[in-house]
Amino acid sequence: MKPSIILYKALPDDLLHRLESHFTVHRLPDLRPETVAQHAQIFASAVGLLGSGDAVDQALLEKMPRLRAASTISVGYDNVDVDALNARGVLLMHTPTVLTETVADTVIALMLSAARRVVEVAERVRAGEWTTSIGPDWFGCDVHHKTLGIVGMGRIGLAVAQRAHFGFNMPILYNARSRHPEAESRFNARYCELDALLQEADFVCLILPLTKETHRMFGTAQFATMKKSAIFVNAGRGPVVDEAALIAALQRGEIQAAGLDVFDQEPLPVDSPLLSLPNVVAVPHIGSATHETRYNMAACAVDNLIDALRGKPEKNCVNPQAAK
Numbered sequence: 460m461k462p463s464i465i466l467y468k469a470l471p472d473d474l475l476h477r478l479e480s481h482f483t484v485h486r487l488p489d490l491r492p493e494t495v496a497q498h499a500q501i502f503a504s505a506v507g508l509l510g511s512g513d514a515v516d517q518a519l520l521e522k523m524p525r526l527r528a529a530s531t532i533s534v535g536y537d538n539v540d541v542d543a544l545n546a547r548g549v550l551l552m553h554t555p556t557v558l559t560e561t562v563a564d565t566v567i568a569l570m571l572s573a574a575r576r577v578v579e580v581a582e583r584v585r586a587g588e589w590t591t592s593i594g595p596d597w598f599g600c601d602v603h604h605k606t607l608g609i610v611g612m613g614r615i616g617l618a619v620a621q622r623a624h625f626g627f628n629m630p631i632l633y634n635a636r637s638r639h640p641e642a643e644s645r646f647n648a649r650y651c652e653l654d655a656l657l658q659e660a661d662f663v664c665l666i667l668p669l670t671k672e673t674h675r676m677f678g679t680a681q682f683a684t685m686k687k688s689a690i691f692v693n694a695g696r697g698p699v700v701d702e703a704a705l706i707a708a709l710q711r712g713e714i715q716a717a718g719l720d721v722f723d724q725e726p727l728p729v730d731s732p733l734l735s736l737p738n739v740v741a742v743p744h745i746g747s748a749t750h751e752t753r754y755n756m757a758a759c760a761v762d763n764l765i766d767a768l769r770g771k772p773e774k775n776c777v778n779p780q781a782a783k
């Protein structure tokens with residue numbers, strides 16, 4: 460009999476068939492406690508999990524005594540209790556690299572949209588306000604040659620730096636847990652302490668994972684340190700930012716504008732004050748959301764699960780030390 464796994468995200472047919480050639484696949488809508496209670500037997504017997512977003516925590520693991528590998532269709536894994544997985548010898552697989560370039564494109568799109576007020580002026584055109592040649596109340600600010608501060612110089616940060624350096628002639632500052640020699644040699648990026656970066660940068664782009672250390676790393680003090688003309692972009696995770704402090708900084712004109720892909724609460728509640736600010740471009744966590752990249756992420760996650768359950772988690776494993 461094939462080993463049993465739980466799939467809790469829709470997959471393209473060809474990938475589903477690939478998975479079914481290795482496993483008995485139980486397709487469930489999510490990993491909520493109600494779903495687990497309703498399908499207790501399936502959870503009790505599954506050796507693998509494949510999906511994204513839902514919490515994979517201690518409570519779930521207690522219902523899955525046979526679990527050997529969890530494969531998330533994402534690079535971020537802040538929804539997963541990795542310590543709990545380690546304690547049970549469960550491997551965690553993720554999808555770095557395949558989405559890097561697409562997310563970097565999204566960051567550039569947010570920088571351009573916020574700086575050139577693309578969404579705001581397009582809405583004014585739709586509303587019939589373009590009745591004569593435009594004046595300064597339609598103008599934005601330049602992106603090219605402005606100073607970019609990247610907070611989180613990892614795979615995606617590096618791809619943003621490449622675009623900014625070659626495409627827009629932007630001097631680049633960065634902050635990360637460690638120096639990034641490639642960013643420094645290829646894109647002339649300069650490592651800075653966070654406060655120095657915030658004081659100097661015209662654009663501040665966050666591409667950080669959500670961890671205990673980065674949780675609420677950006678609040679009132681950080682926004683107050685930025686230039687009044689600064690444009691803030693967050694494409695990492697919402698809870699890295701104190702959203703109330705961001706809203707206050709935008710309302711008071713302490714920073715100029717924001718381009719946001721991620722939020723404290725997703726989906727973003729429709730009554731969020733962010734949505735009534737004209738200087739905010741808010742998009743629904745589309746960082747990796749192209750047809751090509753979402754397919755590649757799903758394919759990567761399928762292969763990751765097959766590799767992990769074959770005992771070959773050489774690539775894309777967050778916790779290889781958990782292997783028994």
Ligand SMILES: NC(=O)C1=CN([C@@H]2O[C@H](COP(=O)(O)OP(=O)(O)OC[C@H]3O[C@@H](n4cnc5c(N)ncnc54)[C@H](O)[C@@H]3O)[C@@H](O)[C@H]2O)C=CC1
Nearest residue numbers: 535611612613614615635636637667668672694695746747
């Ligand atoms: N908006 C979206 O759709 C997407 C968001 N993401 C987010 O972007 C994150 C980064 O992805 P990658 O670049 O692939 O990860 P990565 O692991 O290659 O890079 C992470 C960077 O953050 C830095 N970092 C971590 N903790 C830090 C701290 N306390 N202070 C300063 N720097 C710190 C690291 O030093 C590293 O430079 C993911 O973890 C995920 O949360 C990723 C993909 C899509």
Ligand SMILES: O=C(O)C(=O)CO
Nearest residue numbers: 532533534535746747
């Ligand atoms: O991969 C991730 O971490 C995302 O946020 C979605 O692509």
